[in-house]
Amino acid sequence: MNPLLFLLLAALTVASALTVVVHRNPVRSACALVLTLCLLAVFFLGLDAQLVAFLQVIVYAGAIVVLFLFVIMLLNLQVEARAMAGALLVGTATAGGVALAVLVVTALRRAAVPAAANPPAGFGETAALARQLFTVYLLPFELTSILLLVAIVGAVALAKK
């Protein structure tokens, strides 16, 4: 990916992320979230993770955020007068967040960066992912399916009247 393109997309991603967090209207926040997710999918494409990118759009942006919107509509949430917590908390949290970002970046820079080798053929394709998924990571795969079953049953039980 072109570095310039990267910077542009990165700026856009950060802006939409800030919109998610800052905007008072929850529906607008959800829309900003969709935008962020799609931009991240573009990043994934640039990183030779084609399957993951499509899954991101289909599952995350297409299902999870839609779910969020369903709930927002169901609860008929209005725009609140006071969307954020008190000034003290906002100040502290902002400082904390900045500190966190700085620290993480510093830590990552210190860390040993693995060799940027050329990826093998077929990297990021469905076949490669599936090969790993059904051999090495078979057990977590099965467990995750059970987890989904449990989540469905739980959600139904919790949400019914």
Added chain:
Amino acid sequence: MTPPLAWYLGLSAVLFAIGVLGVLIRRNVIVIFMAIELMLNAVNLSFVALARSSGSMDGQVIVFFVMTVAAAEAAVGLAIILSMFRNRETTNADELATLRW
């Protein structure tokens, strides 16, 4: 020329920090949830970048699992919010403070 790994990790860190901020300062619990999803996605970006850089598919497999778990968590979490709303008629985090002394 691909951007160096460090840029991707830096972007991931910034997005994560923004997610943390969202969790801490918003009152509406649904928006708090959305901020959590943002944090998860930041981490996904890290994983994919590192997978690409080390040439191993393991990173992408983990992203796959993260997405699955995030979906399950979102479903259950929103169900909880629904039932809480039915009880208390509010989604304001301050009014849901029941663990007070």
Added chain:
Amino acid sequence: MVIETTWLRWIVALPALGVLFNVFVGRRATGAVKLVGPGVVGAAFALAVWAALRRPEGGALHDHVYTWIVAGPFRAEAGLSFDALAMVMTLVVTGVGFLIHVYSVGYMHGDRGFARYFAYLNLFTTAMLILVLADNLVLLFVGWEGVGLCSYLLIGFWYEKPENAAAGKKAFLVNRVGDAGFLLGLFLVVATLGGHGIWTLDVATIQENRALLKDVAWLVCLLLFVGATGKSAQLPLYVWLPDAMAGPTPVSALIHAATMVTAGVYMIARLHFLYALAPAALAVVAVVGALTALFAAAVATAQMDIKKVLAYSTVSQLGYMFLGLGVGATGAAVFHLVTHAFFKALLFLGAGSVIHGLGGEQDMERMGGLGTRMRITFVTMAAGTLAIAGVPPFSGFFSKDEILWNACAGAFPVLGVIGLLVAFLTAFYTGRLFCMTFFGECRASEDVQHHLHESPAVMTLPLVVLAVLACAGGFLDVPGLLGGEGHEAHAPLAFMLLATALAAGGLGLAWALYVKWPGLPSLVAWRLGAFYRLVRDKFRVDELYDAAVVRPVFALAEVSATRIDPQLIDGAVNGAGRVVSATSGAWRRYQTGNVQHYALSFLAGALALLGYWVTR
């Protein structure tokens, strides 16, 4: 030589069994108590006689019951030793004790606490026997404390009256002061001998190694004597004995005349080898004994209560015994102990008979003329009076004479002179008691005179037996039996005549003042004025102690109870509680219940960890 036995312990065990019987079965079977109570003591006496016959000439019987204390290198055995001295004491304790037990059956008849009384009395006998038979000082101390306890229990026997309970407490507390000194003496012995690797308080062992105690002997002896002062009622710890007359009269006879109060004398006699190393301590013993004898005899001449006269008489006679010990006449002192047991018990029991006959009257000013109405009591009391006055051939003459001669011939003849003066006073006040009670007009009320009667046989029989002993006891060669340690010379004839003359003079004066010219005593008292009142009020020693010791202690206790305890100690504890409460109150504010606040704490923690890791 020492013979080991296994049956000696029954002398102690039999009265102990009596205690158990009286405690657990006695309340429902008063008839059985009448037999068991005196019976066990009688059996112990028989066993003691048997043991006396089996004892080898100049030797001892020994019974090692079991090994009692093993604490590191220190050992104390529970062992009984029956040598000449122990034999004399055991026979006196069980013999006179038996007679008094029998007497008590009559005296305490109908009392609500009949079984309890005999339980206590048997317990006392057990403890006293432990005291005299113990072969080591730790076991002796057990008996020492035991008799002190029983004394407390029996003085306050009729505890419903507060003054009886108070008298019991006073006895116990004053004894404790003495016991503190006694214990310090014991500790010093252990510490000194322990420095040489000998960790025991066995009397035989101490005697063997007495040279090692040479430097501290004076202090040890003085400390032990402090204990004797408390237990045997000498100056300055005698104050409990007159108050102890609040107990039943047989108790006064047994404990406060014949046996417990002689424990101090016995202890010093037992440890005479130690006192021989410390002539200074012996001198103190002699001086204290002589002064006590004089002091108490003086007070006795002005008392109106019949039992109080006898109480002060006991203190005085005990002073004689300590005087004898102090001038080295140990055998004479123990001889006087034996004869004193006979005639003092007799006098007390006789007084008890009088009190019983008069329906509880103890004030001699309301007695008189009982000689014709209570014949047996009259005759036996006469024997007792003559014995204590020291008229030959009664027992008191022989024992008192020995002591007085040794005192006059010793290092400080002035003590002997004091002793002679006391002999005169003794004869006088005892004669006074006798005359006021049995001669002249009966000053009791009409109602009391109507009910006046001689005591039943169960009470008069012991009186007769004791009277015989008081008469004939002088012919027991007790000093010879105990071996002639030290110089115990026999008095020359002139001295004996002098003593007899003093005795006769005292008795004669009493006759003159209380029978011939009964109006004289009050005239003399009026002339002496303030001095007489001082003597009658026992020199106000109790009041002095109250002001100097009791009140300050109470004041200190008051401060402790009202200031130190609530403010300081409770304050500290409550303060600690308050601090915790305040801290938790402040800390509690973190629990806001707001999840976002908790998440902020998460963040803070994560930042801290990250920061540490990054800057490491």
